[in-house]
Amino acid sequence: xxxxxxxxxxxxxxxxxxxxxxxxxxxxxxxxxxxxxxxxxxxxxxxxxxxxxxxxxxxxxxxxxxxxxxxxxxxxxxxxxxxxxxxxxxxxxxxxxxxxxxxxxxxxxxxxxxxxxxxxxxxxxxxxxxxxxxxxxxxxxxxxxxxxxxxxxxxxxxxxxxxxxxxxxxxxxxxxxxxxxxxxxxxxxxxxxxxxxxxxxxxxxxxxxxxxxxxxxxxxxxxxxxxxxxxxxxxxxxxxxxxxxxxxxxxxxxxxxxxxxxxxxxxxxxxxxxxxxxxxxxxxxxxxxxxxxxxxxxxxxxxxxxxxxxxxxxxxxxxxxxxxxxxxxxxxxxxx
Amino acid sequence: xxxxxxxxxxxxxxxxxxxxxxxxxxxxxxxxxxxxxxxxxxxxxxxxxxxxxxxxxxxxxxxxxxxxxxxxxxxxxxxxxxxxxxxxxxxxxxxxxxxxxxxxxxxxxxxxxxxxxxxxxxxxxxxxxxxxxxxxxxxxxxxxxxxxxxxxxxxxxxxxxxxxxxxxxxxxxxxxxxxxxxxxxxxxxxxxxxxxxxxxxxxxxxxxxxxxxxxxxxxxxxxxxxxxxxxxxxxxxxxxxxxxxxxxxxxxxxxxxxxxxxxxxxxxxxxxxxxxxxxxxxxxxxxxxxxxxxxxxxxxxxxxxxxxxxxxxxxxxxxxxxxxxxxxxxxxxxxx
Numbered sequence: 235x236x237x238x239x240x241x242x243x244x245x246x247x248x249x250x251x252x253x254x255x256x257x258x259x260x261x262x263x264x265x266x267x268x269x270x271x272x273x274x275x276x277x278x279x280x281x282x283x284x285x286x287x288x289x290x291x292x293x294x295x296x297x298x299x300x301x302x303x304x305x306x307x308x309x310x311x312x313x314x315x316x317x318x319x320x321x322x323x324x325x326x327x328x329x330x331x332x333x334x335x336x337x338x339x340x341x342x343x344x345x346x347x348x349x350x351x352x353x354x355x356x357x358x359x360x361x362x363x364x365x366x367x368x369x370x371x372x373x374x375x376x377x378x379x380x381x382x383x384x385x386x387x388x389x390x391x392x393x394x395x396x397x398x399x400x401x402x403x404x405x406x407x408x409x410x411x412x413x414x415x416x417x418x419x420x421x422x423x424x425x426x427x428x429x430x431x432x433x434x435x436x437x438x439x440x441x442x443x444x445x446x447x448x449x450x451x452x453x454x455x456x457x458x459x460x461x462x463x464x465x466x467x468x469x470x471x472x473x474x475x476x477x478x479x480x481x482x483x484x485x486x487x488x489x490x491x492x493x494x495x496x497x498x499x500x501x502x503x504x505x506x507x508x509x510x511x512x513x514x515x516x517x518x519x520x521x522x523x524x525x526x527x528x529x530x531x532x533x534x535x536x537x538x539x540x541x542x543x544x545x546x547x548x549x550x551x552x553x554x555x556x557x558x559x560x561x562x563x564x565x566x567x568x569x570x
Numbered sequence: 571x572x573x574x575x576x577x578x579x580x581x582x583x584x585x586x587x588x589x590x591x592x593x594x595x596x597x598x599x600x601x602x603x604x605x606x607x608x609x610x611x612x613x614x615x616x617x618x619x620x621x622x623x624x625x626x627x628x629x630x631x632x633x634x635x636x637x638x639x640x641x642x643x644x645x646x647x648x649x650x651x652x653x654x655x656x657x658x659x660x661x662x663x664x665x666x667x668x669x670x671x672x673x674x675x676x677x678x679x680x681x682x683x684x685x686x687x688x689x690x691x692x693x694x695x696x697x698x699x700x701x702x703x704x705x706x707x708x709x710x711x712x713x714x715x716x717x718x719x720x721x722x723x724x725x726x727x728x729x730x731x732x733x734x735x736x737x738x739x740x741x742x743x744x745x746x747x748x749x750x751x752x753x754x755x756x757x758x759x760x761x762x763x764x765x766x767x768x769x770x771x772x773x774x775x776x777x778x779x780x781x782x783x784x785x786x787x788x789x790x791x792x793x794x795x796x797x798x799x800x801x802x803x804x805x806x807x808x809x810x811x812x813x814x815x816x817x818x819x820x821x822x823x824x825x826x827x828x829x830x831x832x833x834x835x836x837x838x839x840x841x842x843x844x845x846x847x848x849x850x851x852x853x854x855x856x857x858x859x860x861x862x863x864x865x866x867x868x869x870x871x872x873x874x875x876x877x878x879x880x881x882x883x884x885x886x887x888x889x890x891x892x893x894x895x896x897x898x899x900x901x902x903x904x905x906x
Binding site for chain 1: 571572573574577578580583620621623624646648649650654656657658659660661664665667668671672673674675676677678679680686689690693694696697698699700701757758759760761762763882883884885886887890892895897
């Protein structure tokens with residue numbers, strides 16, 4: 235039984251372990267500063283498929299396959315897989331994972347999906363619903379551009395605050411017993427809407443949600459940033475990462491230089507022309523599974539907060555004049 | 571700790587209760603055979619809002635408000651709310667629920683969302699992540715028609731196998747202690763894709779998923795349909811409901827006349843011109859919360875299986891030539 239610290243804030247008792255994990259990224263992500271850490275780099279943005287949407291499905295499936303293979307885990311051993319993505323009706327997940335025939339819970343958390351999935355899988359394990367559960371998510375530059383912005387062939391100019399949707403997927407398999415990384419606690423995000431309606435400035439829309447979630451977890455656990463090796467946000471990018479310390483400072487929280495952001499890490503903005511950094515569900519999922527979990531396993535890190543942030547608008551909601559609601563879910567991961 | 575009966579099949583130990591619930595439907599649903607059972611009928615399909623999408627958000631919020639008010643439950647007492655809908659990026663849920671400021675998990679299960687939400691909320695309660703959790707979902711005829719089929723003003727002719735997306739929402743609040751209805755077990759669906767690609771025949775696409783889930787639960791619990799008062803599917807409609815007994819018969823399961831379907835119940839097909847019945851996430855959510863849970867509470871039913879079915883395609887995936895993957899989640903609800 236988990237311990238309830240505050241509304242939506244919990245500490246696990248069974249300490250679900252991340253038994254195995256996998257990451258797959260596209261060519262551009264493979265050429266970035268973290269290129270060496272991913273399990274697989276797929277040069278072909280179509281991944282051998284006819285459409286980008288089908289390619290994204292393949293990225294997701296491949297991430298699960300790698301995670302399962304690395305852990306020697308058969309699909310029958312997974313009690314549940316939870317997944318989501320940005321494509322309308324989350325078809326990246328449904329089509330990608332259907333052949334696995336694993337009991338499936340579809341999520342929609344936009345770019346917060348990896349943390350939402352880890353929380354959902356942790357609930358599944360902690361509650362005794364199965365011995366193992368997987369969380370996976372993906373994004374694809376070309377599916378997202380077409381759907382949220384412009385057709386690629388239009389050649390639209392990108393604004394300085396824009397982020398580059400990563401072509402990437404990450405999968406983590408949780409279990410009761412095995413694995414060096416443990417999910418010891420977490421915080422389910424609340425939807426925060428600060429009235430921002432600039433679709434090319436997601437970092438600004440998401441930073442308040444990240445600040446609220448981090449503050450809520452620190453308050454409920456009576457801890458401060460100094461108690462963690464790193465506070466890793468999903469994809470606030472450069473703008474959102476600059477805002478976060480200010481927003482937390484207003485709440486009396488000093489990040490003390492312990493903050494880093496997956497979106498700001500995955501690309502070299504200057505040489506890769508990605509402006510404010512990476513984004514998309516697959517960004518922080520692949521960076522968590524390619525970079526941070528291995529670092530914890532190697533003992534380079536012992537305790538991190540992983541906060542994936544998502545913007546919950548749609549192209550239509552913005553066309554209708556609504557602002558951008560955002561959410562951030564937090565998972566506290568410790569070395570066993 | 572739940573008891574694992576098979577992959578994705580569980581029995582709860584804490585027996586999460588449905589403490590309170592609410593249903594809100596549109597004018598047409600209110601004029602149907604179940605009209606008297608819903609908590610509120612909203613005649614205005616815009617629900618006082620500027621757009622149908624905003625109206626759908628209001629339906630969802632209103633269902634939660636009614637459920638909370640009926641139970642005398644403050645929003646601070648809800649540890650988590652999980653929700654989803656059919657609108658791209660699930661904006662019906664995000665915009666509808668943001669003002670509640672309750673920790674939020676976004677789901678995407680198409681019309682299976684109510685059962686997925688009940689399972690997720692049950693996991694939350696069983697695992698001790700909070701004292702109370704809510705599950706809510708909605709659909710709206712006009713948002714769905716525009717997005718999945720044709721603009722309403724086009725006046726497209728409906729096929730005989732088509733179903734009518736309900737304008738409706740249902741919300742259930744689960745808790746550890748109170749409530750006459752208990753979630754004693756469940757089965758997380760697997761994605762089933764039988765190669766059907768007719769978007770106007772969802773019943774046929776979803777029936778195999780329902781059959782697989784029902785069979786899996788009956789097998790794992792060593793029970794038969796005769797052990798339940800009713801086996802209630804989400805919205806298979808008339809075509810899917812006719813297929814289900816055949817599909818289960820092939821698996822050696824005789825439904826024995828105990829099957830009923832929310833989609834087939836909510837409208838009078840002859841007088842309301844709804845062809846094969848109702849559909850949409852809000853259909854079975856409102857029928858569960860307006861009709862079945864009260865019947866259990868009154869003692870008219872003591873044990874039902876509630877199986878919400880969803881089709882996981884998108885307009886784009888069909889345009890790209892893919893068939894329709896479907897899923898069905900099952901919740902076993904018993905009178906306390």
